[in-house]
Amino acid sequence: MATVLVAMSGGVDSSVAAALLQREGHEVVGVTMRLWGGESDTGCCSVADVDDARRVAQQLDIDHLVFNFTEDFHARVVEPYVRDHADGRTPNPCVECNRHLKFARLLERADLLGFDAVATGHHARISLVDGVRRVERGADVAKDQSYVVHMLDQAALARTMFPVGDRTKADVRALAVELGLRTATKPDSQDVCFITAKGRSAFLAARIPLRSGTVVDLDGVELGAVDSVELVTIGQRKGVAGVGGGDRRYVVDVDVAAQRVTVGGEADLLVGETVLAAMTWSGAPLSGRVLVQVSAHGAVADAEASTTATGDVALRWAEPHRRVAPGQSVVLYDPTDRYVLGGGTAT
């Protein structure tokens, strides 16, 4: 049995994760990370969520700690998020939070304090495939979160546990009800935690200048204008003049420097190749046929992966693929679609 530090967000998954580990006989301590120190809809660092986590811990009769990681969160997640938008990229802050906070800062802290492992409520599994630890998709296909924890390497995987990964969400909720956990019927969190009800544009407008842009077609003919070119994403259909409507037009390019948004038909969005930067691999880097997922719950597509001269990874799509917005996480799975091979950021 191990001593395990369970990251408890105040949601049902991490509540049940803590309960399951305890049931298995582990020595469990719960921790809630204070991440966002700024304005929120529910008070300081979502005090209500911390309250829920603490009350579940009390019910399970385990210790509960609160760690203040607001500075790291700001430097590693919020600032890059803002910078990416300013540069016309489409960041994935939840992935960066997992990378830098939950599975770097927290693992480091857990190690310092003498814990054997860190656990979270993610719907993913950790399995050994040919002697290599892999992030396997969660048992609940609809809730699978392997995409957002794809960056875990061998050292991290050796000290990480996903206790709810082999259960369906319905099972998790049923178990929470059975245990009488107060979080049993709490809705899943949906949005980026530091964006309040005022929305993404208000958040960014308070931090960077949002500039209007012109909307043009592929021939450069001006079709209209957008309020904030920094908020436009490749593939977007709504909210941009000249986009959407009956002729199914999409944003196919965003040039922030030139304050220009280019729109075209669906075919204009298709590319043959996507290059990934900042690549991480669960095990050894590899090339060859892979399945590729470009959003948290998107479908997978076939591609051939190869390493470029600069160490980036080029994906040659089996069928032309919609252009992936730069900044988005792209995760490679094995050809049976069972486990993560690695992941990077679309360029």
Next chain:
Amino acid sequence: MPPGPADAVYLDHAASTPLRPSVRAAMAPYLELDEHGAYANPSGGHAAARRARQAVDEARDTVAAVLGCQPGEVVFTSGGTESDNFAVLGAVRRHGGTAVCTSVEHHAVLHPVEHLGGRVVGVDATGVVDLDALADALDERTRIVSVMAANNEVGTVQPLLRVTRIVSKKAPQAWVHTDAVQAAAWLDLRDLAKYCHLVSVTGHKLGGPKGAGALVVREGVTLEPLLFGGGQERDRRSGTHNVAGIVGLAAALAETAAERSVTNDRVGALRDRLVDGLLATVDGLHETVPRSLKVPGSAHVCIEGVESEALLYLLERAGVYASAASSCAAGAMEPSHVLLAMGVPKERAAGALRLTLGFASTDADVDRALAVVPAAVAQLRRKG
């Protein structure tokens, strides 16, 4: 939650203290089904109410004697935060003008002053208010100047006599308030009340109950109430008296004052042994403020190469309850505004450790801390 180590030692007296047995005994009749009806509302008219009223009146006399003021100058409150808010907000709301305080005040002063758009005066590296800056901050509009008697984090005692001289010279119309919540266990409060217009104290920092405090409002000082209602406390603080709490506050203040010189010597020696022992055994450990400037129960150090949050957890596991700075509503440690104001570099402030002793502290507590702290620091450094 699971219990901590059975023999854990408590070195967080600046956060709160255990209830003194004598205080508990004094409070008991007002919490129980007393045959004489001491549980009654002291504002009532019958014999039971008069019994409760007598307890409040006598407690007021006791508090006034310990604080060196007249009984009519004592306003009972719910504690330090209410007393501080009442002083700062009450003065400016009633009379207009501006509020001034130091940058190391407790948030119960700092936030009301900031809320009023007041001025915040800096401190030196030991946490002592910059008197020149204070003089510069005062003008004919200043209504209230709030300077704490002793700091809750680092223990620094402020030169209040000099503060009051500057205020009477530069802003003679202004009142001086002191938050004596931390000082009350250690300093003779009669000295403070002599030259301050307003003094905040609370019970639970000196062996009294939580939720019971007082504000000394000297004759001639008038404040806008925070609470309106039944007009208790001569219309200064409405709300049914917390009779047991008030009795407990008075008993705790009286016992503290009676034992003060003995306790200060004893606890001061314990504190010195603790800090000297840590300095001798832990490399890269820095005393934040010289002991000559501090109250006897306060030890505050910054330890290189460790993070407070991690250290506090290891100390807790090894049976030492300590603190670093204040906590937010969620229970997370906040970066210290006090250390920041003193100009302590961020990297050094990250390893802050506050060990605060009180009347209940013993030699064995210090022995335990001297065994546990170096081991915890070594663990963090070995792994880090």
